[in-house]
Amino acid sequence: MAQTPPIVAAHGIHKHFGTLHVLKGVDLMVAERELVFVIGPSGSGKSTLLRCLNRLEEPSSGSITVDGIDMLSRSTDINAARQRVGMVFQSFNLYPHMTALGNVALALRKVQGKSRAEAEARARAALDRVHLADRAGHFPGQLSGGQQQRVAIARAIALEPRVMLFDEPTSALDPELVGGVLAAMRELREDGMTMVVVSHEMGFAKAAADRVVFMADGLVVEQGPPAELFGAPRHERTRAFLGQIERH
Amino acid sequence: MTFDDFLLAFFSLEIVGQAWPILWTGLQQTLLLSAIVVPLGVGGGMLLALLSTVRHRLVRWPLMVWVDFFRAVPPLVLLIFVYAGLPFAGLEVSAIGAVAIGFFLNTGAYYGEILRAGIESVPAGQMEAARSTGLTRWQTMRYVVLPQAVRNVLPDLISNTLEVVKLTSIASVVALPELLFQARQAQSVTYNATPIVAAAVVYFLLLWPVVRLLSRLENRQLAGRR
Numbered sequence: 498m499a500q501t502p503p504i505v506a507a508h509g510i511h512k513h514f515g516t517l518h519v520l521k522g523v524d525l526m527v528a529e530r531e532l533v534f535v536i537g538p539s540g541s542g543k544s545t546l547l548r549c550l551n552r553l554e555e556p557s558s559g560s561i562t563v564d565g566i567d568m569l570s571r572s573t574d575i576n577a578a579r580q581r582v583g584m585v586f587q588s589f590n591l592y593p594h595m596t597a598l599g600n601v602a603l604a605l606r607k608v609q610g611k612s613r614a615e616a617e618a619r620a621r622a623a624l625d626r627v628h629l630a631d632r633a634g635h636f637p638g639q640l641s642g643g644q645q646q647r648v649a650i651a652r653a654i655a656l657e658p659r660v661m662l663f664d665e666p667t668s669a670l671d672p673e674l675v676g677g678v679l680a681a682m683r684e685l686r687e688d689g690m691t692m693v694v695v696s697h698e699m700g701f702a703k704a705a706a707d708r709v710v711f712m713a714d715g716l717v718v719e720q721g722p723p724a725e726l727f728g729a730p731r732h733e734r735t736r737a738f739l740g741q742i743e744r745h
Numbered sequence: 746m747t748f749d750d751f752l753l754a755f756f757s758l759e760i761v762g763q764a765w766p767i768l769w770t771g772l773q774q775t776l777l778l779s780a781i782v783v784p785l786g787v788g789g790g791m792l793l794a795l796l797s798t799v800r801h802r803l804v805r806w807p808l809m810v811w812v813d814f815f816r817a818v819p820p821l822v823l824l825i826f827v828y829a830g831l832p833f834a835g836l837e838v839s840a841i842g843a844v845a846i847g848f849f850l851n852t853g854a855y856y857g858e859i860l861r862a863g864i865e866s867v868p869a870g871q872m873e874a875a876r877s878t879g880l881t882r883w884q885t886m887r888y889v890v891l892p893q894a895v896r897n898v899l900p901d902l903i904s905n906t907l908e909v910v911k912l913t914s915i916a917s918v919v920a921l922p923e924l925l926f927q928a929r930q931a932q933s934v935t936y937n938a939t940p941i942v943a944a945a946v947v948y949f950l951l952l953w954p955v956v957r958l959l960s961r962l963e964n965r966q967l968a969g970r971r
């Protein structure tokens with residue numbers, strides 16, 4: 498894995514919100530086809546880190562390349578670059594005034610400039626990958642939370658990104674709907690998608706992650722394969738956090 | 746005054762018959778003015794609402810002053826000022842031009858505030874999701890935010906439009922022969938109040954369907970919120 502260049506290479510990321518120092522020099526490398534899990538207490542900066550990777554948030558300093566593209570350079574066309582970074586949000590954020598198909602097709606048409614017919618064909622294919630082809634004509638309000646999140650995944654993968662970012666994709670779901678979303682993510686992984694996942698689904702992390710990154714207070718405290726990090730955490734903070742999680 | 750005198754003074758069918766041709770031209774003028782003034786107001790308001798999404802203080806401050814000013818000045822005063830005042834600045838404006846400018850300034854500010862509230866009612870996550878797929882700020886506004894914003898404030902937009910159509914009657918002060926102006930002409934010629942009553946009926950018939958539509962929309966939104 499060390500031979501191929503990383504898909505994501507973030508170095509020394511700092512982020513301030515006013516006087517609040519949220520990220521304090523974070524490094525994150527993600528290799529091709531790797532699934533990296535990011536865990537950590539609330540407020541540790543996990544979401545902020547993800548949002549810096551596609552520049553939804555502007556880092557105060559540091560460098561980020563995705564698939565070789567300098568995401569922070571002024572000369573980078575950020576809208577073109579963002580197509581390489583798919584993002585899935587805790588609250589789905591589907592466009593409520595468009596059907597599932599419309600949600601997925603919008604960027605294909607307006608960003609990638611495809612014809613309506615081609616955009617819709619691709620959108621259907623993406624919906625099919627999350628097993629929702631039969632819901633193409635439904636509006637978000639007519640779908641369950643789990644289905645909405647899968648449409649959101651389809652919306653992102655339709656653009657054929659090089660890496661997918663998931664920010665607590667199952668936290669807003671009723672427990673019985675979590676499985677469908679995790680299954681969709683697992684299938685993505687099996688298709689070779691590079692993924693960075695912020696989530697509290699430790700079972701999924703143990704089963705599917707290549708590496709787990711533990712963050713606290715805006716820093717990466719430790720990282721390693723799930724068996725190692727969950728089985729034998731080296732740092733006191735990691736142990737305390739994992740202990741807390743298990744008690745829930 | 747007997748009851749018959751009263752009927753004759755206010756509800757004379759004969760007078761309606763005589764005044765109808767002139768009232769009809771007034772109605773046409775009112776419709777024409779509305780067709781000019783409503784799109785101008787909505788367009789101006791859209792411009793203001795879009796500008797309000799720019800966070801820079803060099804945009805924010807002038808915008809705030811602009812909107813406050815044109816909402817505070819009575820539209821009639823504004824219209825007279827534009828019509829009588831601009832020539833002093835070397836700008837001759839026709840009566841209809843003055844109405845267009847005055848309404849653009851006044852109703853644009855109101856439509857602008859309504860649309861701004863609509864834009865702000867759309868969750869930030871919508872913008873983020875759209876931007877994360879590579880849509881530009883402008884595309885996101887156009888395809889994602891504005892359709893939801895307009896839908897969220899549709900009753901307010903319609904309600905404001907009702908007010909604007911009614912407000913076109915102030916064009917009579919710059920001698921534009923709209924419905925009220927023509928009704929008063931007819932009144933002074935016939936020495937009878939019936940044309941005014943007839944104008945009121947015409948306004949009512951024109952706007953009542955819109956009012957009904959508005960209540961239905963409002964009820965539906967209330968039901969949706971429950």
Ligand SMILES: Nc1ncnc2c1ncn2[C@@H]1O[C@H](COP(=O)(O)OP(=O)(O)OP(=O)(O)O)[C@@H](O)[C@H]1O
Nearest residue numbers: 514515517519537538539540541542543544545546
């Ligand atoms: N736009 C913002 N403005 C100001 N402060 C912010 C902003 N976004 C995040 N923060 C703050 O930055 C810190 C890190 O937030 P972040 O959302 O990255 O944490 P997190 O690890 O994702 O937490 P959680 O597990 O609760 O989602 C928090 O203290 C948060 O309040």
Ligand SMILES: [Mg+2]
Nearest residue numbers: 543544545664
């Ligand atoms: Mg978070």
